[in-house]
Every structure is written in structure tokens, then in C-alpha cells.
Amino acid sequence: VFVFAATRTAxxxxxxxxxxxxQVGSGRLNQSIDLNRSDEIGALAVxxxxxxxxxxxxxKLEDERLRRAELMSDAALESLYDPVIVTDxxxxxxxxxxxxxxxxxPASVARGRPVxxxxxxxxxxxxxxxxxxxxYQQRRHERTxxxxxxxxHAARTFWVPHGAEA
Numbered sequence: 826v827f828v829f830a831a832t833r834t835a836x837x838x839x840x841x842x843x844x845x846x847x848q849v850g851s852g853r854l855n856q857s858i859d860l861n862r863s864d865e866i867g868a869l870a871v872x873x874x875x876x877x878x879x880x881x882x883x884x885k886l887e888d889e890r891l892r893r894a895e896l897m898s899d900a901a902l903e904s905l906y907d908p909v910i911v912t913d914x915x916x917x918x919x920x921x922x923x924x925x926x927x928x929x930x931p932a933s934v935a936r937g938r939p940v941x942x943x944x945x946x947x948x949x950x951x952x953x954x955x956x957x958x959x960x961y962q963q964r965r966h967e968r969t970x971x972x973x974x975x976x977x978h979a980a981r982t983f984w985v986p987h988g989a990e991a
Contacts, residue, residue, distance in 0.1 A: 838860055838862070838866045838870070839866065841858065841860075842858060842866075842869060842870065842873060845858060845873070846873070849876075849877060849880070854877055854880050854881045854884065856877055857874055857877065858870040858873055858874055899920075902920065902922045903922055903923060905922050905924065906924060907924055908921075908922065908924040908925035908927075908928055908929075909921070909922040909924070909925055910925050910929070910940060910944075910953065912940055912953060912956075914958070915939075916939055916940045916941065916953055916954065917937055917938060917939055917940070918932075918935045918936055918937065918938055918939075918940060918943070919936065920932060920936070921935055921936075929943045929944070930943070940953050
């Protein structure tokens with residue numbers, strides 16, 4: 826019983842370190858281990874705390890870099906004379922420059938809506954579908970569905986986009 830209790834007591838700091846490591850791994854960088862020990866476990870706790878501080882600094886720098894890149898991108902977008910529509914992968918509007926807003930309405934109204942709701946010109950809708958890959962996904966789905974409906978003895982055609990591996 827004594828050996829079990831002593832082992833459990835000795836391993837408690839390592840359990841704490843393991844739990845906090847998992848939390849740091851999931852992005853919670855507000856962790857800190859306070860172990861006043863001068864052995865290897867104490868050295869591990871000091872190294873862990875140092876790592877967390879460095880990760881916080883790296884995240885802060887990366888956030889600042891991203892913020893600057895977004896500001897530069899926004900400034901460039903705003904200065905373009907031609908209409909520019911920025912969409913996500915599902916063809917939902919993320920941002921419009923002033924020229925596009927004159928055609929489609931204010932960004933506050935358009936943001937988050939599918940382009941197809943606001944753009945009536947089929948050429949523009951097709952271009953956006955091609956750019957977001959939606960046309961590729963739709964054709965692939967149609968071909969897959971057609972192959973599933975085809976009798977087993979029928980010839981099969983496999984479509985591979987240019988540059989993709991068979």
C-alpha cells in the first residue's frame with residue numbers, strides 16, 4: 826500500500842504536466858505549471874512554461890502578420906476600378922469592392938449570400954463556379970451518378986481533370 830501511495834504521489838506532477846500539455850496542444854496557451862522542484866520534473870515544468878511563452882509570442886506575431894496582410898488586401902481591393910467579388914468555396918460572398926457594390930448593392934447586404942442570388946449574368950456565375958471549383962465538383966458528381974446508374978456490362982468512362990493523377 827505504501828509503495829502504491831508513494832508511486833501515485835511521485836507521478837502526480839507528471840499527470841498534471843500531461844493534462845496541461847493536452848490543453849496547450851488544443852490551443853489553450855494560458856497554461857503554466859507551478860512546481861517548485863529542483864529535480865528532473867521541475868526542469869521539465871520550467872521547459873514546458875518556456876515553450877508556452879514562446880508559443881504565445883509566435884501566435885501574437887502570426888496574428889499581427891495576418892492582420893497586416895488583411896489590411897493590405899482590403900486596401901488593394903478597395904482601390905481596384907473593376908468590380909471584384911470575393912467568395913468562399915461555396916460561392917457565398919465574402920467581400921465586394923466599391924465597383925462591385927455599385928452593381929450588386931451594399932456589401933453589408935450581399936455578404937454571406939450565394940452569388941447566384943445577386944448575379945443574374947450567367948457568364949459571371951459560371952466564371953465564379955469555375956474559380957471555386959463548383960463546376961468541377963458538380964460534373965464529377967454527375968459522372969459518378971451516371972456511372973452508378975449504368976448497367977454492369979456497359980463501358981465505363983473515367984474523367985480525370987488535366988494535371989490530376991489517374
